[in-house]
Amino acid sequence: MRHWYMLTLVGEDRPGIVAALSRAIYEGGGNLGEASMMRLGGNFTIMMMVDFSGSRSALASLVAPVAESMGLHCHIDRIEGHLHEHRLPDVRITVFGADRAGIVARVTTALSEAGLNILELESDVAGSEDEPVYIMHIEGHAREGYDSVRAAVEVINEEGIEASIEPVDTMIG
Amino acid sequence: MAILDILKVPDPRLKQVSEPVSRFDDELRRFAADLEETMRAGPGGVGIAAPQVGRFQRIVIVDVSSRPNTPNHGLMVLVNPEITAWEGLKVGREGCLSVPDYTGNVIRATRIELTARDLDGNPVEYECVDFEARAVQHEIDHLDGLLFLDRLVSKRNDLFRRKRYK
Numbered sequence: 001m002r003h004w005y006m007l008t009l010v011g012e013d014r015p016g017i018v019a020a021l022s023r024a025i026y027e028g029g030g031n032l033g034e035a036s037m038m039r040l041g042g043n044f045t046i047m048m049m050v051d052f053s054g055s056r057s058a059l060a061s062l063v064a065p066v067a068e069s070m071g072l073h074c075h076i077d078r079i080e081g082h083l084h085e086h087r088l089p090d091v092r093i094t095v096f097g098a099d100r101a102g103i104v105a106r107v108t109t110a111l112s113e114a115g116l117n118i119l120e121l122e123s124d125v126a127g128s129e130d131e132p133v134y135i136m137h138i139e140g141h142a143r144e145g146y147d148s149v150r151a152a153v154e155v156i157n158e159e160g161i162e163a164s165i166e167p168v169d170t171m172i173g
Numbered sequence: 174m175a176i177l178d179i180l181k182v183p184d185p186r187l188k189q190v191s192e193p194v195s196r197f198d199d200e201l202r203r204f205a206a207d208l209e210e211t212m213r214a215g216p217g218g219v220g221i222a223a224p225q226v227g228r229f230q231r232i233v234i235v236d237v238s239s240r241p242n243t244p245n246h247g248l249m250v251l252v253n254p255e256i257t258a259w260e261g262l263k264v265g266r267e268g269c270l271s272v273p274d275y276t277g278n279v280i281r282a283t284r285i286e287l288t289a290r291d292l293d294g295n296p297v298e299y300e301c302v303d304f305e306a307r308a309v310q311h312e313i314d315h316l317d318g319l320l321f322l323d324r325l326v327s328k329r330n331d332l333f334r335r336k337r338y339k
Contacts, residue, residue, distance in 0.1 A: 084274045089266075169304060170276050172268040173220030173235070173311040 002053045004033065004081035007063065011072035013044040020066045025050055028062040033083055044072075049081050088170055089119050089139035091149055095156075095163040099125055099132035107136065107156055107163065114152035115144030139168065177211045177226040179270050187271055188318040191222075191229040193253045197294035201232075205250050205292055209234050215270040220308040222315030225271050233312035237305045245305050251297075254289035254313055265307055267321040277325045281307045 009021065022032060033049030052059050060076055067074040093116075095107055104123070111118070118140045127133035142149045146167055153165040180187055194201065204223075212221035212234055219240070223232040236248045261283030268276040285306045291297050301309050311321060 086274050086276070088276060168266050169240075170217075170266040170268055171219060171304060171307050171311060172215070172217040172270065173222075173308050 002051055004079050005050045005052055005056065005059055006077045006079045006081070007046065007048050007050055007059075008075040008077075009046040009063075009067060009072040010043055011067075011070060013039050013042055014070065017044050017070050017072070018046070020070060021046070021063070021072075024062060024066045025052075028059075029053060030059065030062070033081065046072075049079070049083075087119055087141060089141060089168045091116070091140055091142045091146060091165060092168050093136075093138040093140070093149070093153060093163060093165045095134070095136040095138075095161060097134060097160075097162045099127070099134040103134055103161060104136065106159070107161065110152045110156055111138070111140075111149060114148045115142055116149050116152075117141040117143055174210050175207050176214045177207055179211065179215070179225055180227055181271050181273060182320065182322070184271075186227060186229075187224065187315070187320060189224060189229050190318045191224050191231045191316045194230050194232060194290070197252070197290070197292060201252075202292045204228065205232065205234070208232065209236075209248070209250070212236070212270075217268075218270050219304075220312045221270065222312045224315050224318075231316045233309070233316065235305065235308045235312055237308055240304065243304050244302050246299055246301070249299065249309075250292055251287070251289035251299075251309070251312075252292065252294075254287050254309070254316075256285050256287050256310070256313065258286040260284050264326060265304075267307070267311055269311070269321055271315075272320060272322060275322075277321060278327075279307075279311075279321050279324045280326055281310045285309060 018037060025032065031051040033051055035048035037046045050059065056076055056078055063074055118138055120139045121136065123136040125132050126135055150165050153163045156163045208221055208223060208226060211226060212218045219237045220233065220235040223230050231253045233251050233254060237243050237245045238247045259282035262280050263283045264278050264280050266276050267279045283306060284302045286300050287309065288296060288298050
């Protein structure tokens with residue numbers, strides 16, 4: 001009986017992490033599903049779905065040698081997961097401005113109250129040490145309609161946070 | 174009229190370059206009717222190209238008229254289409270009847286001018302903007318063996334992180 005597991009691995013970035021990990025999983029009989037991997041603050045972070053016939057501990061022992069040699073912390077959960085369940089975003093929001101405490105909480109609280117369901121959020125701190133600039137990019141589903149979320153974005157703007165919103169019109173052809 | 178089978182990735186035939194149409198006859202018009210019906214049967218489909226159903230001729234159909242607030246020409250059946258001018262670039266999200274369960278961001282021109290033939294072989298010209306222009310470009314790509322997957326841009330980087338040139 002095969003199951004989906006969610007693997008989370010984090011460690012200092014170095015060359016070869018993805019290759020070593022995916023090879024170990026493949027050679028141990030696991031299959032990768034959807035995954036998100038990126039460098040955050042000098043660390044390499046991995047979240048990935050793995051389809052595997054053995055137990056959680058069997059999967060853990062498969063991954064452990066790679067995690068150890070690459071200096072990664074590893075966490076594994078058995079999940080109720082499915083492929084082919086992508087949801088289409090219908091709104092995209094970008095926020096940028098001088099970094100300040102609480103900016104994410106302020107923005108996402110307002111958006112949540114306006115009915116936004118976040119499907120993806122990516123954020124960066126750019127600029128310099130002295131003048132950090134916060135950049136956030138959100139794609140989501142407006143449960144209560146576009147106008148509700150747009151009104152929330154206008155309120156955010158009045159508070160001095162530069163936020164913009166546009167509908168995502170997916171063209172299927 | 175019939176709903177035709179749609180080729181799906183990774184079918185290598187989707188990479189084939191299609192040939193111009195030279196015979197404008199009843200058979201062509203019957204095929205175009207089937208192609209249109211196939212487009213309308215697809216979930217949310219606003220465009221389709223002949224090679225998507227395994228006919229490697231330069232025929233595309235676009236109809237974005239069902240969308241609110243969208244400038245459009247209604248049903249466009251374009252035979253041997255050619256884009257003759259374009260301007261403006263914009264990132265937008267696309268999916269494809271040949272690529273189920275995946276959408277991605279693609280840069281397209283926001284305004285195009287094109288020439289084509291209609292189903293009787295008469296020359297036609299259109300100027301398309303925004304969503305309709307995007308649909309036309311997506312479909313014409315199919316005639317050259319290109320999918321939107323060949324043109325994906327990163328969501329993370331398409332708006333920011335522009336290189337600074339001194």
